[in-house]
Amino acid sequence: MSAAYEDRLRAFVGREIHPLRPGQDPVNVPMIRHWVEAMEDDNPIHLDEEAARATGRDGVVAPASMAQAWVMRGYAATTAAEGGGGPADELTDLLAEGGYTSVVATDSEFEFHRELVPGDHVAVREVVESISPEKATALGTGRFITSLRTYHDQDGEVVAVQRWRLLRFRPKAKPQEPEERSEADAAERPEERASRPQPAINRDNAFWFEAAREHRLLIQRCAACRTLRHPPGPCCPECGSFEWDTVRASGDAHVYSFVVNHHPRHPAFDYPLIVAVVELAEGTRLITNLVGVSPEEVEIDMPVVLDWVDADPELSLPVFRPVAQEGH
Amino acid sequence: MNVASPLSGAAAIAGIGATEFSKDSGRSELQLACEAVLAAVADAGLQPSDVDGLVTFTADTNSEIHVARNTGIGELTFFSRVGYGGGAACGTLQQAAMAVATGAAEVVVCYRAFNERSGERYGLGQAERPMDTSADRAAYAWMTPYGLSTPAQWVAMFARRYMHEYGATSEDFGRVAVVDRRHAAVNPAAWFYGRPITLEEHQASRWIAEPLHLLDCCQETDGGQALVVVSAERARDLAHPPAVIRAAAQGSGADQHMMTSYYRPSISGIPEMGLVGRQLYRQSGLGPDDIDAAILYDHFTPLVLPQLEELGFCGTGEAKDFIADGHLERGGRLPFNTHGGQLGEAYLHGMNGVAEAVRLVRGTSVNQPDDVRNVIVTAGTGVPTSGLVLGADG
Numbered sequence: 219m220s221a222a223y224e225d226r227l228r229a230f231v232g233r234e235i236h237p238l239r240p241g242q243d244p245v246n247v248p249m250i251r252h253w254v255e256a257m258e259d260d261n262p263i264h265l266d267e268e269a270a271r272a273t274g275r276d277g278v279v280a281p282a283s284m285a286q287a288w289v290m291r292g293y294a295a296t297t298a299a300e301g302g303g304g305p306a307d308e309l310t311d312l313l314a315e316g317g318y319t320s321v322v323a324t325d326s327e328f329e330f331h332r333e334l335v336p337g338d339h340v341a342v343r344e345v346v347e348s349i350s351p352e353k354a355t356a357l358g359t360g361r362f363i364t365s366l367r368t369y370h371d372q373d374g375e376v377v378a379v380q381r382w383r384l385l386r387f388r389p390k391a392k393p394q395e396p397e398e399r400s401e402a403d404a405a406e407r408p409e410e411r412a413s414r415p416q417p418a419i420n421r422d423n424a425f426w427f428e429a430a431r432e433h434r435l436l437i438q439r440c441a442a443c444r445t446l447r448h449p450p451g452p453c454c455p456e457c458g459s460f461e462w463d464t465v466r467a468s469g470d471a472h473v474y475s476f477v478v479n480h481h482p483r484h485p486a487f488d489y490p491l492i493v494a495v496v497e498l499a500e501g502t503r504l505i506t507n508l509v510g511v512s513p514e515e516v517e518i519d520m521p522v523v524l525d526w527v528d529a530d531p532e533l534s535l536p537v538f539r540p541v542a543q544e545g546h
Numbered sequence: 547m548n549v550a551s552p553l554s555g556a557a558a559i560a561g562i563g564a565t566e567f568s569k570d571s572g573r574s575e576l577q578l579a580c581e582a583v584l585a586a587v588a589d590a591g592l593q594p595s596d597v598d599g600l601v602t603f604t605a606d607t608n609s610e611i612h613v614a615r616n617t618g619i620g621e622l623t624f625f626s627r628v629g630y631g632g633g634a635a636c637g638t639l640q641q642a643a644m645a646v647a648t649g650a651a652e653v654v655v656c657y658r659a660f661n662e663r664s665g666e667r668y669g670l671g672q673a674e675r676p677m678d679t680s681a682d683r684a685a686y687a688w689m690t691p692y693g694l695s696t697p698a699q700w701v702a703m704f705a706r707r708y709m710h711e712y713g714a715t716s717e718d719f720g721r722v723a724v725v726d727r728r729h730a731a732v733n734p735a736a737w738f739y740g741r742p743i744t745l746e747e748h749q750a751s752r753w754i755a756e757p758l759h760l761l762d763c764c765q766e767t768d769g770g771q772a773l774v775v776v777s778a779e780r781a782r783d784l785a786h787p788p789a790v791i792r793a794a795a796q797g798s799g800a801d802q803h804m805m806t807s808y809y810r811p812s813i814s815g816i817p818e819m820g821l822v823g824r825q826l827y828r829q830s831g832l833g834p835d836d837i838d839a840a841i842l843y844d845h846f847t848p849l850v851l852p853q854l855e856e857l858g859f860c861g862t863g864e865a866k867d868f869i870a871d872g873h874l875e876r877g878g879r880l881p882f883n884t885h886g887g888q889l890g891e892a893y894l895h896g897m898n899g900v901a902e903a904v905r906l907v908r909g910t911s912v913n914q915p916d917d918v919r920n921v922i923v924t925a926g927t928g929v930p931t932s933g934l935v936l937g938a939d940g
Binding site for chain 2: 414415416417418419420421422423427448449455474475476477478479480481482484486487490491493495502503504505506507513518529533535
């Protein structure tokens with residue numbers, strides 16, 4: 219990707235791509251009725267005035283999750299050509315130019331400031347918050363576009379804020395033989411595969427997982443006494459220093475111990491599943507998976523080398539395979 | 547007796563009480579806790595109003611105040627919790643003994659109650675537990691994304707390395723299960739009452755996490771267990787012969803993790819248990835040769851072997867021979883888990899084992915060996931842990 223293209227993308231960050239635009243209709247009971255029936259939401263505060271007043275409200279309120287529904291443009295607008303040439307279309311065109319022609323919504327986080335009642339008229343504006351570098355994801359290579367949508371009422375007061383995230387990506391060709399599923403290609407097809415258990419990320423371990431997303435295996439190193447340590451932590455047990463940096467592991471290791479898991483099964487994995495503790499050439503140990511080897515072939519002390527699994531768009535993990543199969 | 551610690555002999559376990567051990571109790575965890583506490587208080591010949599201290603696990607859902615309010619225990623002058631899962635078991639008794647020895651409380655009940663089988667099952671692992679950014683939670687980031695998320699799997703990693711270093715086999719682990727189940731088979735309170743197993747059945751049971759078979763893994767249980775601690779002096783006036791707390795200790799090793807201390811120079815021992823053992827012997831003035839029976843934590847068979855080594859009953863790497871020679875049997879050198887252990891009786895996070903040690907001292911175990919004076923008890927392995935030596939009075 220050229221630097222010029224990156225610059226053109228970056229120019230969208232912070233830009234308003236949808237100016238404040240009111241919904242087609244005010245908040246109204248018939249639409250609320252459709253919604254709660256479809257959602258099987260039997261909370262009486264949405265349709266029963268008396269029940270709503272019994273909760274201390276002035277009357278019925280719309281379901282909070284309808285916020286987005288009040289500003290949708292309707293079926294006709296979604297099937298018509300985008301046209302208009304506004305900044306949102308410009309961004310879509312620019313991403314298509316980069317080959318990112320497919321789209322999937324990945325996140326929607328809402329903050330609700332007040333409940334909407336019939337008669338309210340909601341408007342929304344949208345600002346691009348960030349555009350990620352190109353990421354290798356399970357769906358294909360793409361970029362995450364994060365925007366902030368602010369919902370206002372007829373008086374201009376903010377009623378809700380939504381952080382909205384899309385993945386714009388280049389679709390992958392479908393694999394041919396669904397029967398032959400290795401762990402690697404199963405991970406490339408998340409529609410058939412549950413996510414791996416997600417790591418809890420905090421200030422002490424985030425650097426490691428961020429580097430892993432870029433396929434770099436790091437080892438934390440004390441900046442004062444240079445001792446390597448894993449799992450990482452804020453303080454050096456050897457000298458007490460809180461200063462640290464990292465070194466990149468060579469990727470050479472040997473099996474220190476291993477387990478072959480059969481039960482219980484987690485839907486993210488194929489079983490039997492090999493989990494190993496490997497000792498890196500640098501001397502620290504790491505829990506990992508062994509790939510490209512069958513359980514009966516694994517032996518303690520067996521030399522292995524680093525490989526990577528892109529488990530999902532946000533999680534890449536170091537795994538190890540036998541040295542003999544390097545480059546296969 | 548050369549007693550080196552003011553804790554040794556100061557307190558005694560005067561009462562024990564439990565619910566039935568089941569797979570579906572059909573009642574709340576709080577009810578199980580209350581039933582166990584009341585049973586233990588009654589066993590001691592005391593009233594709930596006599597109780598002024600309560601100790602349980604941080605893992606327990608039944609707060610001291612709820613237990614006290616429901617059972618008619620009034621004011622509490624001492625309440626405390628011990629962390630690290632099953633590692634807390636003997637630690638709760640240590641808390642109680644210290645409270646009694648210092649006068650912080652006079653009658654302390656230690657309890658643990660859960661619906662661990664019908665409710666939240668630990669055996670299902672940590673893969674899908676709620677996320678937060680605490681150091682404890684973040685520690686799982688190094689294992690669950692790889693599918694290493696259950697206690698059986700964590701133990702299997704130690705077991706494989708132990709086998710590699712000492713030539714132990716799956717059959718060596720299986721012999722532990724066979725002894726447990728043999729003892730459980732004659733214990734009417736045991737889940738596996740009347741159901742002993744053979745080594746062949748152990749070997750034929752399905753894999754859970756190689757090298758662990760199903761029969762290397764303890765059961766999951768609904769139930770409650772409580773124990774009453776008072777001063778040794780007061781215990782002499784109560785209903786049963788006192789089980790004197792000769793020693794009580796906790797231990798957390800260097801570079802300690804929860805169930806996954808895989809980063810130490812060697813992972814074939816249990817240094818935190820060695821630390822507990824050294825304290826137990828120093829406090830009590832006893833040595834391994836003075837111990838007449840052992841209740842060793844057996845959530846998974848492989849970690850019984852290094853416990854025998856860390857506690858000095860045999861040399862490093864020799865536990866497999868010690869077991870194969872029959873020393874853990876009722877008539878052996880070190881009768882072991884005479885209630886059937888957690889594999890055979892119930893998984894009560896080790897607290898049912900403390901109760902069995904009390905019965906051994908009282909002489910009322912269903913598998914009572916001859917001449918038991920001192921019993922060693924251990925708590926959870928692979929975690930910061932604890933231990934006890936209980937002895938007969940006098």
